[in-house]
Amino acid sequence: MAFSDGSRREAFVPSFLYSPAIRSSGLEWILSRSQSSPVAKAAPSSRPPSPAAFLAEAPSEPAKKIEMYSPAFYAACTAGGILSCGLTHTAVTPLDLVKCNMQIDPAKYKSITSGFGVLLKEQGARGFFRGWVPTLIGYSAQGACKFGFYEYFKKYYADIAGPEYAAKYKTLIYLAGSASAEFIADIALCPFEAVKVRVQTQPGFARGMSDGFPKFVKSEGALGLYKGLVPLWGRQIPYTMMKFASFETIVELLYKNVIPTPKDQCSKPFQLGVSFAGGYIAGVFCAIVSHPADNLVSFLNNAKGATVGDAVSKLGLWGLFTRGLPLRIVMIGTLTGAQWGIYDAFKVFVGLPTTGGVAPAPAPVATPELAKLSSS
Incomplete structure (x- = not known):
């Protein structure tokens, strides 16, 4: 970051310490002081510098923000996705464990409450978090691709459509961007999901992961890790399309019809509450x-x-659509709300706006009057 009064401060602190990536770590606060400090204005001396001489004052102007759609922006979205998906999926491992067992053995795991009771009796309290390591690794990788590539593809498709059509068909932009991102994200997730379910x-x-992964490969072969990829695409791509498109639409409707204050005038905590809802x-x-x-x-x-x-033969069509559904609604509703809350909280933390709430403005329509004004 360049200073308006020249390069005097650069002798104290290299400019890269003021980059957005470092800003949030607190190094600016530790290493900086204002130029009005006696330390900064002290005349050169032959004496050895004191420890205080190595501290420089923070610049008076605001710290540089991350530029939208820059590499730093996509890196921040990727990091937010890792935290969003990795932490939340790991936190709901007990619910996921009961849900998977209800789907596989409904005769033994007849309901949510009885499922928890069976697991507690057979495996103890520690058994509720069996498979948490492949869950953490797999869904962190998925979250990185899901959110990072969504932001990329949303901008990419909007640029192809142009401002007017991007505003008119914004829901299609959300659907296409999320589907493209999830296609990539599931390739990263699939091996860990296979091991998690088996464990x-x-x-x-x-x-867990350390002994389950090699045992799975020995039993099924390396390609066996991906035998569930097509069903995973079938589950995750519609899920993610609904997750992103409905979220963007719901948030926009909330700010337009429910919340009387424009988004940019709402506090950041309030905006994060809207993101969770x-x-x-x-x-x-x-x-x-x-x-299904x-x-x-x-x-x-x-x-x-x-x-x-x-x-299909064993579960039946009705079972395919309903077995374990109530528990999954509770789990996925909480999970998705928490994911958007964490993701947007991280974006706010690094100086980015929260997601959604403002529809893109259409491009101005060319008229003869505008053409005359532009040519004059």
Whole structure:
């Protein structure tokens, strides 16, 4: 960052310490002081510099913000996605564990409450977090791709459409951007999801990721890690399309019809509350849309050599759509709300605006009057 009064301060602190990536770490606060400080104005001396001489005052102008759609912007969105998905999915591991077992063995795990009771009796309290390591790694990788590539593809498709059509067909932009991002994200997630389901639904198969991953590869082969990829796409792509498009639409409607204050005049905590509420509502729709494929993923990763036809035959169409659905609605609603809350909180932390709430402005329509004004 350049200073208006020349390069005098650069002798104290290199300019890269004021970059956006470092700003949030607190180094500016530790290493900086204003030029009006006696230390900064002290005349050169032959004496050895005191420790205070190595402290420089912070610049008086505001710290540089991350430029929208710059590499730093996409890096911040990727980091926010890692925190958003990795932490939330790991936190709801007990719910996910019961849900997977209800899908695989409904005779034993008849309901949510009885499912928790069976797990507690057979495996103890520690058993509720079985499979948390592949969950953390897999969904952190997925979150990085999901949010980072969504922001990229949303801008990419909007640029292709142009300002007028991007505003007119913004929902299609959200759908296309989220589908493209999730296609990539599921490739990163799939191996860890396969190990997670096997560890959670087959007691005694493995303790966790460290022994479960090589054991799975030895049993199924390396390609076996991806046998659930197509059902995973079938579950996650509709889920993510609904997650992003409905969230953006819900938040925009809230600011337009429910909240009397314009978004840019609302406090940051209030905006984060809107993000959580919009995410929770979107999560309910996500759970319903993606639930049949979720049942397929659990079935295929639990049974060696199983096919989609086997799953449909055993579960039935009604079971495919309803088995474990109430629990998944609670889980996904909470999960999606928390994800949007964490993601937008991280964006605010690094100086970026929260997601959604403002529809893109259409491009001005060319008229003869405007053409005369521009030519004059």
